[in-house]
Amino acid sequence: MKTPIQFRLNGEEVAAFADSGANLLDVLRESVGDLSVKGGCWQGTCGSCTVLIDGAPRLSCLTLAESCANKSVETVAGLRRGADLHPLQIAFMDRFAAQCGYCTPGMLMAAKALLNRNPNPSREDVIEAIAGNICRCTGYEPIIQAVLDAARSGERRRA
């Protein structure tokens, strides 16, 4: 059985027919076609499917798709503003904070959720923010540094 679902994805209204009981991750990737969201476990334990729902970080694999009706969903595909990269994307590049890159979209969204609420986080705040996101390549340190850099550059822009 298929269920119609309508929600806002990165600012645009989208509609899709999803399997009844489907999670948001599968609907985003397979029904809507946003392949920027990655799945690593479908168990809620790796964080690579992290998206923002109404501004809050959520694991799309544990989110019933139809519960997102009329809500705002943000993925890494909407992070970049036209030609301009988001400060987090620039900082991740400058810090070489990705190797295989598979956890990167989820990391970026977890970091964005942090910066939305806390524009100048401490190292501990950053560690807490990405604590649910598994990275098997980098050893986390470059990612932590990148998020701190992005926050600092945000500070400069506001100043």
Add this chain to the structure above:
Amino acid sequence: MTVNVKTFPRLADAASALSSERGARYLAGGTLVMRAVNEADPAIETIVRSTDPSLLHIAVSSGRVELGAGVTMAAVLAERDLAFLHPVARAVGSPAIREAATVGGNLFSPRGDFATVLLVLDATVMLVGGGQRELPLDDFLARRERSSALVSSIAFRRPAADALRFAKVTRVHPRGMSVLSIAAQLPIASGKIAGARIAYNGMDHRPVRAKAAERALENHTLDAAGIASALSVATDGTSPVDDAIASAWWRREILPIYLRRLLLGAVRQ
């Protein structure tokens, strides 16, 4: 996918659907049920949900606190009046999990850190359906697998300032699964502990009260000498198991160590 989803504006209707439907499971935050659905758990044929606003209700008065079952850990952390619960709410998963994980769902979690704290607060569970209306949390946890009723809210008396303590032991920082966690409410009357409450998570298949340790603390001072007898009986009545994170042996060995550190205030939150 062949899972039916039924959403009810009123919790009572969700409760009756839950008890009447075959293979129906109630979906709260999703951390347990959506994972099971993703893994095609054959026991789940129907997902029952409710959008009842009462589920998100938070009532904090001077004496009493009532939390709707659907209140998330993130919502608890956003409530300044619930500061005494922030250490445990923060201990539940990552930020994304805390946006989903609910107070009610935690009562069914295999690693219920929040439920463990509710135990030492002598919380009462309000139920809808299945006859029973109110149940002490301890009794509820004992029969949670069999209960067909739906949790609507949890109520408890607000603890005295600084009376509530919580420690979580994990291998992975800052947010790993609990090897075990310990909650304690230690009211002090004229320098002595009066009406101590201690509960463990990870020392049994569900959060449990440490009644022997509680008794041993009664009328003792909260210092190394005063807690000695409690530490000696700390593991009485517990039955931890081996799992992928730690063995029962190690859990038994470190429980008294961390209980001592918690009681003497030597644990960083």
Add this chain to the structure above:
Amino acid sequence: MLELRKEIFADERDDNLKEVGQPTQRQDMLGHVTGTSAYYDDHRLAGLLHLKVLRSLHAHARIRSIDDSAAARAPGVKRIIRAADVPVNLNTLLSLIQFGKDDEPSLATDVVRYKGEPILGVVATSEHAARQALDLVRVSYDPLPAVFDVEEALKPGAPSVNAIYPKNTFEYYDKYDHQKLRFGDVEAGFAQADLLVEERYQMSPIEHAPVETNGSIAVPDTNGRFVVYTSTQALFFSLDTAAKINAMPSNQLHFIGGTVGGGFGGKVDTLTEPLAILAARLTGAPVRYRLSRHEEMQFGSPRGAERIYIKDGVMRDGRILAREVRAYFDSGAYTRLSSYAAVKCAAHIPGPYTIPNVHADVFCVFTNRTPSTAMRGFGVTALDFALECQMDKLAVAIGMDPIEFRILNAYRDGDMKAHRREAKNCALIECAQVAAEKANWPIREEFRRMSSRQGGGVTRTGGGADRTPARVTPAATTTGPPQRVAYERPAAAAPAHPPPPAPPRSAPPAAPAPAGSTHGAPRFSSVFGTRRR
């Protein structure tokens, strides 16, 4: 926190380069941070079907019967894939380079040899439907005795894991049940040694845990070809393996990959491609076969555990005279790549040190557990753990600083290694000197002066097996232990007995090693077998 020490070995390098050596941005980084790097699963295909496999519930059992009739009728099911459907249902990965015998079926036929071994596949319109159909398959087993310990598996009368290797060991050169390494005369070395140290080490299995699990999508293409999007770490390795199992000419397969969500060795085994292609052939539709995280954790091949016994003969002046190693590589139920790990392990013995007498036997052992495979450093990582813990114990036993002890025994250019090749391009000593300097770990001047180049501050006579042991100058003599100075160092691995307070250069030999050492060569053996219960 990375410092390039350009001044070291500068005379061996031409640093006049334009692009090499530059901190150039990764070619793939923009794709990574914008979520546009295309992994194997980032393709939307109309009519995509999904393959899931039924896995054995037993570690070792005979399959009496399989009833998949209910599963075949289940909603969304397009096809059941049985062992009989697999064109060539027996393979071993290294058969591509003629190493080893075909020993592993894609789908188990009569016997299952590890818990989680694939028995049957279901192709359905969704993963959910495939999983639900699997619950309807009824398999009846006759459980067989199983073996899980590498040394138990070698005992007479142990259950045989696979008739193809009846002794539960890989067969090397159609001749031996282990890989040999022979250099010099270890017994002679042990006889001369002041101390013998014999220890047991146990590596753990390890899950690769790439954040992207193993998977592939096979798509029927025009002209009877198949496009295969894959997470493999070895494109043609997987292509040729899939072609062999499907009895297809290799040019009917078009493999596309190259951007992979982590591997660490866990994506060489070609776990999904052959069956995905078979399913696509049998259904005429694109088929995705991807491992769940649970499957990846428990049934995706892990790093194999090794059990390693090391016996060393060492002199009080720090020279290691002889090293004997017995290693058992836990291959699990099938060979995969473990047979090669044993060869790689043997070649790595005795580590980056010049030891005149070396003897090693390395076994690739079959047990009833998930087949193990390559993982980051396999055959070496576990041995390095064993060797370097052993080196630490030796240093403590003779009361020598652990870094000086390593520098003393480190191989130099021109030294003969146990596998009978001359060491060249060595740099172990320089690494030790730099690390010690950066960590403020004091080592004596003569050790700071030593080098990996020919001779390298020690004089050695002869060459190869017949060569007499290293002599150290000026740090040590053959008559006594090297003179030592007392260090101010926070709890570095320290002597087994308190060092004498800053002895003059003419100090008498330091106190003997721990109890028993005065009566001939004392034996140290493992204190903790840490056998559980």
Add this chain to the structure above:
Amino acid sequence: MAKHRGRGVATINYPIGMNLGGDPSQALVHSNPTGKFSVALSSIDLGQGMKSVTRQICAETLGVPVEDVYVDTADSDTGPHCMGSFASRGTHRVGNAVMAAAREARAVMMEAAAEELEVDPGDLETDGRGSIRVKGAPHRSISVRDVAIAAQFRQGRTISGRGIFLVPLSDVDPETGEMSPATCYAHACLIAEVEVDDETGEVTVLKMTSAYEVGRALNPRLVEQQLVGGSWMGASHALYETPEPYYPDTRDGPRDFGDYLMPGPGDLCPHDISVLERPAPDGPFGAKGIGEMCANPVLPAVANAIFAAVGVRIDELPITPEKVLRALKARGGAAPARAR
């Protein structure tokens, strides 16, 4: 309650590539009509940086800016054979194949330029910025773009190259194990400092100081990625990881990232890394492979540091708090090595 600190050391080497069955990799390099180059491989980039390292090697060999080179990995219809990305072979084997292909392409490019400039190819050099000039007479130069156009449309030359690098099969003597397991070795020394809680057995890694010899750091940032990430994995192997917590008993295996233990972002420690470069005679610009060896010294260094801290040897991995605590109880408590 007491916490004890200790330091431990390990020194290791690592063989580059595999010696079984021969170890080949191929590469194709060609220019488009306007002087931009493509490298076709069947090799895999699984995060280690294959695309980036081979891109720099190709640019250096051709003598053009790195921006003018693009590497395409892993399409079996266009990329020639490669054994695969494992055994620390990628940089060394594929790098050499790309160098050979780029050399061949460069030779054609220089001939085409010589024809345009009417000089001998031997008198020409690349400036690394996209031009080819006469040695000693820089004003006489031509852009790679114009050379490519001329080669394609006037001279009828293909500015392209094929490369293969093969380490032939090494026979192994069944009796003695005599063999050539590798053509070069990378090296490392790592010192770990740990803190051990003698009441619970819990171990915290406080600091790592290391020196890695990599032949040639083709790209220091990529080297840093491997060494930082690899040392994290080494600490993880040493203290946390196992899919079989009760090995050889197979029970209670983890099924998700909650049960499968690895250090979290709150379990990191400072790591002071030094990189040495002793070029491998047969490595591309002397480079060796570091993808695997980076983790290896951490395991024993941590084990040795635990001994230094509390005087117990844990010879079974992973070194869980339970094993440390059992050992401490067996020896009657902590005995820091320095005090013994």
